Amino acid sequence: MFDSLSSRLDGIVKRLRGKGRLTADDVDAVLQEIRTALLDADVNVGVVRNVVARIREQAVGADLSKALDPAQQVVKIVNNELTQMLGGETLKITYAGRPPTVVLMAGLQGSGKTTNSAKLARWFKAQGRQPLLVGADLQRPAAVEQLRTLGRQIDVPVFSEPGDPVNTARRGLEEARRLGRDVLIVDTAGRLAIDAELMEQVRQISEVVNPHYTFLVVDAMTGQDAVGVAEAFHQTLAIDGVIMSKLDGDARGGAALSVKEVIGRPIAFASTGEKINEFEQFHPDRMAGRILGMGDMLTLIEQAEQAFEKDQAEAAAERLLEGEFTLDDFLEQMQQLKKMGPLGGLLGMMPGIPKELKDAQIGDDALKPVEAIIRSMTPLERRKPELLNGSRRQRIAAGSGTTVTDVSRLVKQFSEMQKMMKRMGGGMARKGKKGKKGKGGNPFGGGMPDIGALLGGRPGGPGVFGGGMGPGGFPG
C-alpha cells in the first residue's frame, strides 16, 4: 500500500517544528515527498515536475501560521494547487439549438466507453432529455449487444446496424432526427491510440456526426501513458471533456490530473461504480485529496450513505450519542460496514489514522471473533451487557470459540466506549453547528471527528478523547 502523504511527512514535520518560516531546504524535503506521492498516484512525470516547481515558488518564504505545522502548510498549498489544476472551468452542457445534441465517446480498449455511454445516457435522461444511443463499435465482439442490454436497463433506445461504423453513425443521426430524440450518444470502437486505422475511423465518424461534445474515457488506473493517449485523441478529435472511469477502485487516479493538464480540457464526469447510476459530475476538490493520498471523507460518507440503511444508522448514531447504543445496534452497524468494502480500504480513506494502524493489515476476518461473541449472547444480554456474570461469559466464550478474557474485554471496552460517546454527545451540538460552515469545500475541514485523536491513546486507556474532537487531520 502507498503510504499516505501525511505519514510520509511525519519525519519532516518534526524537524520543522518551531520554525517560523520555511527555508528552501525545508521546502525541498517536503516537496520530495510530495513528488513521490504524485508519482505513486501515476501523475505524469512531466506534470509532476511543473506542479512541484509551481508549489516551490509559493511555499518558499511563505509565512507560517502558528496554528498549522509547516509541513501541513505545504500540504495545504499543494492541495489548493491541485484542486485548482483539476478544476478551473467546469464543463457546462449547452444543448444544441437544432437537436439532437451529439456526443461522441472515444477512448482506449477496455477503458469503459460502452458502459459510460449508457451511464451518460441515463444522466441526460435524468436532466429531462431524450437520448438515443448509437452502437458504432462494430469491432469488439458483442459490444453492441452490451449496449442494447444496458439500453434496456435504462429504457433508452439503441440504434446500430452491422457493417460500416461510419455509416452506422450517420444513420444513427438520421434516426435521432426521425424519432425526435434530442441527445445522440455515439459509442465507438476502442483501440490502441497508435492504431492509425482506428483513429482514422473515429475521425470519420466525428466528421459525419459533427459532435457538439467529444468525451475521452480514461481509466483511473492508467499509468504514465495516459498523457500520450490523451494527446493522440485530442489531436485527432479535439476532445471537449474527459470521463474518468473506474474511480471506484483504489487507484489514486493521477491520470486525471495529467490529462487535464496536458490537453487543458476539464474532467466532466466520473464513473464511481458498476451500477448504471454510479456516475456523477466531477469534484476536483476530492480528487486532489485522493491523488495526494490524504483520505477522502466525502467519498467515505457517500459510500456509507449507500451501504448503510439510512434511517437505521441515523437512529443508531442518535442512540450512540445518548449512550443508549446496544450491542445489537453495534452488530447491525458492523454488518452495514462490511458492505462498504474491505476495512483496510476504509481506513485508507480516513484522514488522521495512525500509520501503524494502516499498516496493521486488518483483514475482514478480524471482525469475526467480535461478531461471534455478540451473536453468542442472548437478546437480553445484548441490551444489558451488565448482566454478564462469570457463567454467562463462559457460555458466550464457548459458543463463540473465544476465551472469557476476549468476552470480558469486549464488554469492558464497549461500556467505556459508551461512556465516551455519551460525553461526546454533549459536545456534538456545538460541533454540529460548526460543521455547517464547512460547505463541503474542503473535505478535511471541520465537522469530522479526528480519528487520530480518537485512537491516539492506547485503546481502553483513560482520556482517549482528551479535549474532545479536534479538527480533521488537515488544515481546513
Added chain:
Amino acid sequence: MATSVVGAMEWIYLILVAVVLIFGLGVLLLNRRSARRPDRQPAPPAPRPDRPPKPADRGSAAGTAVLDRDADALEAPPEVPVQPEPLDEPEVLEQPTFRGRMSKARSALAAAFGSVRGRAGVTAETWDDLEEALLRADVGVAITDELLGGLKARVKAKEITSPDQLLAALRAEMTERLDGTDRSLRFDDSPGGPNVWLFVGVNGVGKTTTIGKVAKQQHDGGRSVLLAAGDTFRAAAAEQLHTWAERSGAAFVRGAEGGDPSSVIFDAVDSATAKGIDLVLGDTAGRLHTKTNLMDELGKVRRVASKGAGRVTEVLLVIDATTGQNGLTQTREFSKATKVAGDDASGITGVVLTKLDGSAKGGVVFAIETELGVPIKLVGLGETIVDLVPFNPTDFVDALFD
C-alpha cells in the same frame, strides 16, 4: 491464537465505533447539505445490490448448459450477430518480436537514453534523464530509486565512467531482476482429473480474448480444452467466449446470465472429467479488487474449481499494460482472494500483461515480480493468436532501451 485475536480486537473495536460515529456525523452533515441543495438525489434506502438486476431474457436462472464442440445446442444469438474478433491464420503469421511490437511508440524512452549517450560523461542531468525515462515506463518510484541508487554507487566508485557503460549496466540490472524465474504454464500431466487454469482481473483488461488465444494455442499444442464461461455478468461475454471455443475447437460450458459463476466452473470441471478433457480454461467477470463481495465470489470460484476432480494449476491475473502503480495492488488483492487456506502455492500464479503493443511500457511488472514474487508468464503483443507470447525478460528490457 488467543493473544492475536485480542490484539486485533482492541483495534477493530475502536475503529468500528469510530466509523459508526463518523457515519452518524456524516449523515447529519449530509442532511444539512441536501436540505440546502434540493437537486441532490436522496440515497436509496435499501442496501445496494452489487450488480444491477439482469433482465431475465434467457434461460433458467441457475441451470447451466453443456455444449459440445459442434455447439448446435447453443441458443440463437441475440439480435446483433457477434462479430468474430480479427484473426488471421496462424501459419501465415510470423512470431512477433517484443522489439518490433513495443517499439511502435518508444519516443519518450529512446529520447531520454539518447540524450544520456549524447553527453561526454555521467552528469546530474544523466540521472534526471534516466529517472524520468524509468518513471515514464511505469517502473515506479521505489524500483527506480533502487536501480539508480545502485548505479550511482558504482559511478562513484569509478566502476562505471561512460554513459554507454551506465546504460549497459542499467539494462543488465533490469534484466537480472527479472531473470531466473520459472515462467512456464504449469500443467500436471499425471493421471487424474482435468487441469484448471483460471483467468482473473479488473474490468476491460482483455481476459476473454486472452483465454481464447490460450485455448487455441493449447489445442494446437495437442491438449483437449474446455472453455468455461464464468463471466456471467457482462452482457454477451459468454457469446464472445463461445466464438473463441468454436474457433479453437474447444468444448464450451456456459451458465445463465447473472447466474453463479462457481456453478459454471463446477459444471465445466465435471463435464471435462466425464469427457476426459485435459484442460479447463475458466473465464471470470472483470471486477475491481476493492469490491469485497465480488472478491469473495472469486474466492469461491477458486475453491469450487478444485472441489471435484479438477486440479487448479494456474490462476492467471490479466493486467493491461497501460496500468500504472495500481497493478501492484491488483496483484496483491487478487492473490489474497484466490488463496486457498492451507495451500501455500495457491493465489495468483502468474500475470498476463496485455496490450503491450500500445504506447504503454508496462514497467509495473518490475514491482510485481520483485515485490510480490509473482512471475509474468505471458504478454499480449497484438490482436492475433500468435501475438500472445511467453514473457522474455531480455527482450522486454531490450525493447525498453532500443
